[in-house]
Amino acid sequence: MKKYDVIVIGGGAGGLTVAAGAASLGAKVALIEKNSELGGDCLHYGCVPSKAFITAAKEVHETFKSAKKFGLKVEGTAPLEHAMNRVKEAISIIQEHDSKERFKQLGIDLFEGKGYLKTTTQVQINKEKTIEGKRIVLATGSRPNIPPIDGLLEAGFLTNETLFEVKKAPKRLLVIGGGPIGLEMAQSFARFGSEVTIMEGNSTIFSKEDEEIVPIVLTELQKEMTFRFNVSIKKVEKKENEKIVTFEQNGKIEELIFDEILLSAGRKPNTDGLGLEEVGVTLKHGYAVVNEYLQTNVPTIYAVGDVNGQFQFTHAAGMEGKVVVRNAVFGIKGKVKYDHVPWVTYTDPEVFHLGLTEREAKETHGDNIRVFKVDVKNVDRFVSDRDAVGLLKVITNEKGTILGAHAVGKNAGDWMQEITFAKAQGHKIGDISNVIHPYPTHGAIIQQAADQYWREKLFNGWVPKVAETYIKWFR
Known part of the structure; x- marks a missing residue:
């Protein structure tokens, strides 16, 4: 059985930071990634593609806006497919920074497959090969939460993992959930010609933001899309190419018809199938519970990024990765602090x-x-x-x-x-x-x-x- 100083499960922002940092400092590192390419959700489905899409949408919006200001006339509809090709180009270019070759050159052993904890120090890959590590770092990220709405699965929907495959902007788009990702994508689709409606269960958006900030951004967003607050969606029914959505708002039952649905109803941690509970790791709502050193209740196991539910941003995962390198590789106790970690929602x-x-x-x-x-x-x-x-x-x-x-x-x-x-x-x-x-x-x-x-x-x-x-x- 091959032995390592650190085994990292997950090749996203947090996992790659740990793997590269530990290897650069002389540790023997194994990195396990279930997908064929490294980079995680941020590169393939999150930060990178969404910002490329936002930029394309902003360019289209500014073209029409500027033309109107100067008395010029612009006609036609911008092709969504062209924007999605730009998204793929951006991913391809940045993928080079997270290439397998780069991490192999650092001396890291890469394994493609799913990791499963047999013990607190042993990880089985694809139920075949088992390796052992002094420390194990969980960096498996998260995935879109699918709300239990009657008929939703049968009707079909988009998530951040599938929306960048869309070739044509839907005429009528429903966005379920008014979180940051949902708002960013909703505005972008609106700028490509979709009639966008956002249904949110709460009374407003940006619940974590300062109260004086929210009305300003909401007023601007309402110029481009429709908001429905205090909504509970009861069911979705597909008829031919349309999706009939039944919902309750302020005690009143209504129906609206859409061509496509985009989910933005939160995230779920990728902890299932890892064997964490079997080896005694404490989970809360599926997230790995960590202390201020990013250590689980099992001393040999750490967790960074979305999987620990602390601060679900790519830059925070990278910061956490640096803390774990210090703690797991050198044993020098360093506490994670989020006091100075900012975040940005890239609406306009x-x-x-x-x-x-x-x-x-x-x-x-x-x-x-x-x-x-x-x-x-x-x-x-x-x-x-x-x-x-x-x-x-x-x-x-x-x-x-x-x-x-x-x-x-x-x-x-x-x-x-x-x-x-x-x-x-x-x-x-x-x-x-x-x-x-x-x-x-x-x-x-x-x-x-x-x-x-x-x-x-x-x-x-x-x-x-x-x-x-x-x-x-x-x-």
Whole structure:
């Protein structure tokens, strides 16, 4: 039986980070991946294809929008198939970074197949070959959740794993679930000509975002698609090429007809069939329960990425992978921290999230917080771009330490990176005021928030009185 220092099950973002990091530091590593290619959900069904699709849809949208602004006429419908070909090209190019050859060159032994834990240190591959490792890292990701709606399976539907195979935009598209992925894809299909309806069980979207951010992005999205809130879908019936959806909204039963359905009703962890419960690993709602060191209750087994249910983002999985390399390979206890991990929803406008919302900050720190807001209408670059829809909001404690930062606006995920750095490095909001920002840039919005901090600090309280006395004496 071949023995390893680390066995990684799953070749997505978290698993590849662990495998490459451990191998680079001299560990003997085995990597097991069930698919023929590495890269996981992010590369093949998630981040990469969705952003390629979003960009194509945005280009189409801007073409019609710009033509109208300048009195030009654009006719026709953009071919969805062309966008999907661009999606495949993007995957192909990025696949080279996650090629099997690259990881083999690092000295990693690759196994194609499904892993099953026979013991806390032994993994069986495809029920044939068994290998042994001092440490095992679960990085098996997640898959779309299929809600138990009567007739749904028979009627058929799309998920993020199948939607990029669509050749023609459906005339009437229903999106079940108003989560980030569903909203991104809904808007993109709308821009390719689909009449999109989103049905959401809650009373609004973006439940994890700051309350002042949500109305702004919702108003913009409602210009391109229809929302139905507080909805419970009862059944789906297929008749010829149409799908009849029966649902209840606010106590009223209704029916609507669609040509296609896209599911965006959450994710399920890929822990079934791994043998985790048999070897004593604790699961909660299917997720591997981990401690602050990303270690399960079985000391030899760790879990990173979607499978642990902590922070289901690709960049978070990569961060977790680095923590596990430190803990599993060297045994140097390093805790995982999500305080400085941002996320972005790539709708148009984009929504950026970092740290605590205002409500969360008040629950934690009481009234001892400060809130600084800047509307993009007050930032020259947004005005000159003729795209002045959005808001920046920064929450700090009384001393200016950044507790949270939130934004909605065009390309917010890009111009908010400065504050991500500031928070991670322990800089206070006031420090950004001393950074010279080229004029005019979108990032100047953060400097304006920082200037607010100093205006409040300098022009309120005792400082103005002391300054006034000093100036009189100096004269």
